[in-house]
């Protein structure tokens with residue numbers, strides 16, 4: 001996933017006060033972190049704030065990164081995940097779900113989920129359709145419990161392997177696999193229910 | 200889940216192989232047994248269909264673009280350097296500057312940390328309170344805030360007004376510490392009345408107060424879960440090694456896009 005030597009060098013330069021090295025780290029990882037935060041927290045605003053918090057945290061603790069203990073991306077993702085846990089505890093689940101409903105239908109005509117899906121038969125434009133499906137799945141993801149949500153985000157959206165996910169979540173690989181399966185199944189059930197309402 | 204044997208495979212064994220099967224890493228006899236169990240088990244068959252469907256739904260979630268200002272805001276909130284502004288400044292032609300302007304620039308540079316501190320919400324609050332008490336004090340002494348605005352800002356005039364006011368305040372309050380406080384507030388007030396630098400492109404601090412952020416370093420092997428009750432008392436000043444704090448973090452304020 002990353003060249004250990006290159007990243008270790010980058011981190012060393014950064015710790016030594018090389019601003020260009022830090023900018024390179026920010027450039028390399030901001031997209032991944034932003035996407036994890038966005039899919040987990042649900043809203044773009046929260047994702048932006050959280051991503052900044054992650055980098056502030058990284059910047060302060062960069063000296064504690066030990067390349068012999070694991071990949072930099074795992075370390076970065078662990079910081080991200082820990083901040084997401086804090087964020088989740090601060091903002092209660094129902095608040096996240098509410099804001100998600102608002103975000104999912106950020107089109108001018110805010111509609112409930114089921115109506116959005118009904119709409120899909122009308123516009124033939126495949127791109128619009130896939131975007132709407134994406135929004136629906138994004139909204140369903142927010143309804144998963146945080147443990148299942150983070151597991152499927154790391155596996156299915158970020159392509160981490162089970163061992164890396166186990167490191168980030170600090171649970172055994174078996175638990176990781178089980179959470180991923182339950183998360184996927186729960187998501188399918190939520191979406192099937194939504195579709196059935198429409199039909 | 201009912202744990203019965205179907206085609207030589209138990210349901211809990213099936214559960215363990217589910218991810219591998221979907222990843223396509225299951226082969227040979229194990230794959231055959233797995234597939235046979237899917238076909239015959241009334242619990243695992245539908246479960247497999249759901250897990251597979253869920254995974255396919257997630258494929259519809261493509262990566263989203265972060266806001267264009269994100270990198271810049273991150274750099275501003277970590278190194279304190281707004282690279283975009285820096286670039287603009289570098290490319291701008293340098294006009295000839297006299298010693299007065301240079302002195303002003305120096306002064307504004309020196310005031311920068313103070314000004315940054317003052318803009319933080321908690322300081323803004325105490326500054327607001329100080330301003331309030333100052334205006335109360337001044338009105339008690341017969342100085343209207345409106346008059347204050349008319350006050351001449353020539354150095355000599357400021358000194359005159361300032362010492363006059365101070366003399367009266369000293370007479371009114373005998374608490375030396377309070378006088379010192381008012382003195383410094385007056386100084387800040389004068390500074391703020393004459394901003395030395397236009398701050399158009401600068402993002403304002405966002406409302407969030409991250410004081411209760413209790414995030415620990417990842418290497419501290421402490422389990423984190425979502426249901427844990429908030430009984431922790433550790434605040435933002437959670438101890439980090441002295442070397443960790445060496446990096447000059449300017450501010451923990453996060454910036455929002457302002458375009």
Ligand SMILES: [Zn+2]
Nearest residue numbers: 210240242243
């Ligand atoms: Zn079974």
